[in-house]
Amino acid sequence: MDLRLAPMAGVTNAPFRLVCREAGAGLLTSEEIDARALVEGNARTQVIAHCLPEERPIAFQLLGGDPDVLAEAARRLAATGADGIDLNMGCPVSKIVAKGQGAALMRDPLRAAVIFRTLRKAVDVPFTIKIRSGWDERTVNAVEIARIAEGEGVDAITVHPRTRSQQYTGRAPWAIIREVVAAVSVPVVGNGDVRNHADASELVTATGCAAVMIGRGALGAPWIFAGEPVDRETRACIIHRHCALIEEHLPPRDALVQLKKHLAWYSTGLAGSARLRTALFQAETPAAVQEMFWGNW
Ligand SMILES: Cc1cc2nc3c(=O)[nH]c(=O)nc-3n(C[C@H](O)[C@H](O)[C@H](O)COP(=O)(O)O)c2cc1C
Structure with a gap:
């Protein structure tokens, strides 16, 4: 099974990513990187945007709302060895969504489409997105966003099926992942509440997703990627x-x-x-x- 480590700000830095890879994790993703801070040369952001050679293949995740700034950040990361660029469309933090970034992109499909097109043109490496199910219960639009993304040449889509309003509460409704899998032909990565192998298998069976992304289940347990219990x-x-x-x-x-x-x-x-x-x-x-x-x- 293709098990991947989820991006987690303040947590999935190079040391943790590498132990997850050594335990068996597939493609790694950096924690979110503020595109503007990267382009402006912020010292702290340069640290976050650094990876160890043994981590490759690794995708870098960008957070931003301005297509040109995102494109410039993506070009720089691709030039320094990123094996993929991922766009954050899930961050629920108020001061981020207030700037039209993260989960705010879910409620603005037109702007999201412009960003997909601009980023797609900017880099040759795989370009992926990580979405939520929608902004809130009344606007669950993961399928619409996924179709737009596929049309704009996005290579894969990770779905964390909670709305922005749900943040990280309640059980992640996996059925939305299945709907996205049925709607597009690019690979869909399922995410949400996977705590062990049985959960991961269940998620694949229930949704048909191509890979499983694990976040909180890997905290204090990078061996979750090993595929079998470790002593x-x-x-x-x-x-x-x-x-x-x-x-x-x-x-x-x-x-x-x-x-x-x-x-x-x-x-x-x-x-x-x-x-x-x-x-x-x-x-x-x-x-x-x-x-x-x-x-x-
Ligand atoms: C502490 C923390 C930080 C996170 N940071 C990010 C991030 O930088 N980018 C992102 O796309 N998702 C982020 N997430 C969301 C996770 O990637 C994942 O979608 C979510 O935790 C659900 O998966 P899980 O149930 O396996 O934890 C974060 C989650 C947590 C708990």
Whole structure:
């Protein structure tokens, strides 16, 4: 089964993506990258837009609303080795949608079409989009957007079938993924609430999607991509590798934050995990965070 890691802002940076790939994940996607910040040379955005050679193939996901700015950002990413460009049409954050970006593109099919056309012309690498089911319950238009995208030459479509109003609540209505699969002939990637292999198989059977994208189910569990259960020793090796990659590749302040976040997720299910999590977030150095975690493992 083609299992892919979902883009998650603040989480799916190079170290986490690489451990997911090493565990068996297919095509990787960067976290969302603000197209304008990239074009304007924002230092932090350059860090987010960086990948390790071993991560390839990797797609970079762009967030934006201006077709020309998006196209320029896509050209730059393609020139520096992106194996694909993905357009974010799902971000529900108020200050993002207020700028006409992310999920706001779902409620403006005409502007979305112009963006698809402009981005399609800008790059030769695969160009994909990641959509929600619609803006809200009254405007569920994933099928309409998918048809427009296919007509404009988009290569694949990932569907997270919640509306912007649902954010991440309730169960993801997989039936909408099936409707998109039936409506277009480009590959459709199904996403939403996959927590294990049984869920992934069920999603493929229920919708006919070509691949499954996993987000929250991979947090603290990159071995979800392995295709089979992994023992405790293997899990420990993966966590050690993840910590080493974080320390090697991220600036010290980011490394500390990422170690805390990911080790907190890895602690799920350990005895006293709630207390451990609180302690992890209070630790002041990478060494202290790791010592605390392994002392409770
Ligand atoms: C912390 C977090 C950050 C996210 N950031 C992004 C993002 O940058 N781009 C995007 O398209 N989706 C983003 N998403 C949505 C996920 O990619 C995915 O569509 C959603 O979590 C549903 O899948 P899941 O049930 O497997 O988690 C984010 C989700 C979470 C939880």
